[in-house]
Amino acid sequence: MTSPERMQFPRVPAKIKAATGQEYPYRRLYARLLDGRLPMIQQDTDTNRYYIEAADFPALLAALGLTALAPMPVPKVSNRARTATPAASASRTAT
Numbered sequence: 001m002t003s004p005e006r007m008q009f010p011r012v013p014a015k016i017k018a019a020t021g022q023e024y025p026y027r028r029l030y031a032r033l034l035d036g037r038l039p040m041i042q043q044d045t046d047t048n049r050y051y052i053e054a055a056d057f058p059a060l061l062a063a064l065g066l067t068a069l070a071p072m073p074v075p076k077v078s079n080r081a082r083t084a085t086p087a088a089s090a091s092r093t094a095t
Contacts, residue, residue, distance in 0.1 A: 006052070007052050007057070012029060015057070
């Protein structure tokens with residue numbers, strides 16, 4: 001079982017797309033892994049499955065020549081209380 005700090009290798013292409021907006025095919029990623037060009041990908045000795053630590057994900061993007069998208073700004077929420085419009089209030093009381 002993988003810990004929250006680890007990501008299983010088959011999930012990496014989807015994470016790359018979410019982080020960069022670009023697709024990176026699994027087969028291409030796996031070929032680079034087998035060529036030894038992705039040292040941040042490790043193999044679990046118990047299960048023989050590949051994984052990457054979450055902290056190493058930026059290094060993976062750099063090794064692939066990709067850059068992460070800027071984080072989306074959080075929308076500002078007004079602290080004002082929302083009030084109903086007079087038309088909406090009238091329709092509720094007209095029953």
